[in-house]
Amino acid sequence: MFNALIVVWRESLEAMLVIGVLLAWISRQDQPAPLRRGLWLGAAGGLLLAAALGAATFAVQSELEGQALEIFQVVMVFTAAALIVQMVLWMRRHGRGMKRxxxxxxxxxxxxxxxxxxxxxxxxxxxxxxxxxxYGLGLESGGSALAANAGAATAGFVLAAATAWLISRGARFLSYRVLFGISEVLLLLIAASLLAGGLDRMIGMDWIPPLVDPVWDSSGLLDDGSGLGRVLADFLGYRARPSATVLIGYLVFWGATIWAMRRGATPRAAAA
Incomplete structure (x- = not known):
């Protein structure tokens, strides 16, 4: 549920800041009224396109069954993880010049x-x-959490609206860079959790071997099925009894992501 809140907050905040930048630009033009109408019509059109994608995704799922459905769901989980990483890397490289x-x-x-x-x-x-x-988060949390994720998504949108309003008012203790820096870490943790869940699914369906299963057993100290362990499992990808395949995937994910972030930061540092 917390994952859904963070994702919707970040994505909604980006969209609202884009609209804010364009509104500020429009206000400096000679005839702002028609441009402003075009902006709001475009925003509505963008929302309709996103809604159409959501409807198409669930329509495709309803037409699939058996192994085809399993493949589709696994692909969507890994796609969600990859898009989160891509979004973080893109914003780190282009965020400063986005307004221009x-x-x-x-x-x-x-x-x-x-x-x-x-x-x-x-x-x-x-x-x-x-x-x-x-969609990827919903697959990992299960159908029973649909209502909770919907509530968290709504809360994330409201929080994004409040954050955008505070940024536009120049809140003293609210920094755009600090907010996005914190959200980058949270989003990457969510992506790692999705990756671990996707690997678990593939192991459970005998698509890939677990290698060593389990590598350790910490369920006596912190079980990943309930309480704090469940929260850490959903948010961080924690496993009380992890397989070697999941651990290797987790380490490769963080190694590749940190390398890409440092590589992308090099040109900015040189330019500075």
């Missing part, structure tokens, strides 16, 4: 229609990522 890039795109756009298309693309991208993330 949005204003450049809006300036090159042709009137209200062009601004609407820029907005629709940005909102649809964030919405589509959210759909994939929530």
């Amino acid at each position: 890039e949005l204003e450049r795109q809006a300036g090159q756009a042709s009137g209200a229609l062009g601004v609407g298309l820029v907005t629709a693309f940005a909102v649809a991208r964030e919405g589509a990522e959210t759909v994939v993330f929530l």
Whole structure:
């Protein structure tokens, strides 16, 4: 549930900040009214596109069964994890120039229609990522947690709106960079948890070997089926009785992600 809140908060905040940047740019133009209408129509169109993707995802799932459904679900879990990492890396590399890039795109756009298309693309991208993330999280938490995840997603959207409002008001103790830095860590933890869950699914279906199972057994100290252990399992990918395959996947994930983050930070440091 907490994972869904964090994901929706981050994705919604990005979309709201994009809209905020474009609204600020529009306010400096000679005829802002039609551009503003185009922006809101584009935002609505982006939301509809994201909703259509969500409907299509569940429609595809309803048509599948047996091994085909299992393959589809595993692919969606790994896709969600990969998209989270990609989003974090992209924002680290391009976040500082995002405002200038949005204003450049809006300036090159042709009137209200062009601004609407820029907005629709940005909102649809964030919405589509959210759909994939929530689907992957839903598979890991099980169908019984659907209502809880829906409530957490709603809370994440409300929290994003409050955060965007505070940032726009220049809150003294609310830094855009600090917020996104913290959310990067949380999102990567969620991605690692999704990866571990996906590997567990593949082992359970005999698609890959567990190698050594278990490597250790800490269930006597902290069981991953209830209480704090369950929270850590959902959020961090903690396993009381992990297989060697899951541990190797976890280590490879963090090694590759940290390497990519450092590699992406090198050009920024040089430029600075």
